[in-house]
Amino acid sequence: MAQFLQLALSGIAIGCVYALVALGFVLIYKATETVNFAQGDVMMLGGFFAYTATALMGWPYWAGIVFALAVMAIFGMAAERIVLRPVLGQAQFTVVMVTIGVGYVMRGVVTMTPGWGTDTYKIATPFAEKVVNIGGAAISLEQLMIIVMTAALCAVLFAFFRFTRIGIAMQATSQNQLAAYYMGIPVARVNTLIWGISAAVATFAGILLAPITFVHANMGFIGLKAFPAAVVGGFGSIPGAIVGGLIIGLVESFSGFYLPEGFKDIAAYIVVLLVLMFKPSGLFGEKLRKKV
């Protein structure tokens, strides 16, 4: 039982990270109907900024988080404005290639930057190596904090999209961009802001992941796990991304322990295949069509 609980919690913890990266995919997809394949690399770069602030500049953990979030939000907005807006409206393929290219460039630049390079780094957290006892299972505080902080971020995002004027305008823009223009919502600015939020969410995921996998130039490949999470949830659904991430995390954690070696890495894709076979639009896929 304790074993089970431990596996479940570590699955949820890693699932939270997948969920946040998936959330970044979904936010951008909903706003601009573009899949940003650089999402994992945005997370990686955010991790490096957090590492720079805490380890190299000696800032406290929380200040480092705020710093990395702010820098990466600006980075996301700049990327949208400079790289993506010029190709928006071109074929989907073009936009996808541009995001893949941006990801490669980011990885390259990080490995070339002095002080970053190809090494693996650790972000010191205030809750390292502490253990909490829940129902006889020893749970690391780090894992628990991942879950708590993800929940907190989701609550903040929910309140933002549900209650603020700009948040509702973002929903409106994603539901009907033309009508948003008619209402006088500055659609281009709203989309830029979404990219900023998405980059900040990915950064948050990177910071949460840092104690588990450490910060390195290739940590962005976790995006390949977050992508199935977004698909399982029904690409384009925010609650779907969260649930999808948790499912992938849990399945991975359990299959790594109970199934033969090797299953851990393909488990996520087996789940995707199964879900798509029985529910092609994903678990939370939107079915609403316009009424004429």
Next chain:
Amino acid sequence: MSGAILELKNIESSYGPVQALRGVSLAVAEGKIATVLGGNGAGKSTILKTISGIIDPNKGQITYAGKEIAGWEADRIVRAGISHVPEGREVFPLLSVEDNLRMGAYTRSDRDGVARDMEAVYGYFPILKERAKQDAGLLSGGQQQMLAIARALLSAPRLMLLDEPSLGLSPLLTKEIFEIIVRINRERGTTILLVEQNAQMALKTADFGYVLEVGRIVMEDTCANLMQKEDIKEFYLGMKEQSARGHRRWKKKKTWR
């Protein structure tokens, strides 16, 4: 025209290589209702989209309240007091009715004014108040049309552009919507430019009318006069004259170009 709040001069607009407007000039008098009639593809909606800045004209001038607004961004035009009720309602399906209305007031920052206008539109459309918390996508077509009009009113417009408000509605519901349009015009002094396929309804409602064919204005007059014209009767109101022997007189059929 003197006293015109909106004036278009030789407007030419196109969708890529396809020219939709070929030099349209029209004027809308302040406080009145003007209408543009025309068949499918005549360019009626394009006129409205050009005015509200969704598409920029290639040539020509748009003067609104003494300012040249051609080429302005859409949000600036809303702020200047022009709001557009698009064809096919275009509500935000997953937002509540209330949030849809709030989005209509996106460009405004006077909370009291918005609250007052919110009550005012609930007065025009009581059903929207009942459904305030429901998703707009769950409303019926008629209710969505009401929501689209109400939402446009919340930007406190001086000029409202209405694109086919009768589209897909029953005759009874169409009548109801048009009565409210007239009330909005009379009670709030909102100038209205109405685009319609339902010529009967439009001519009865509006003060001044234009007839648009393939991107050109081919006729303009007061609605009272337009209703008396043979061409309008035949082509837009469907009142065909019968010859003495009961045959249609094909020879008399003519085009305007």
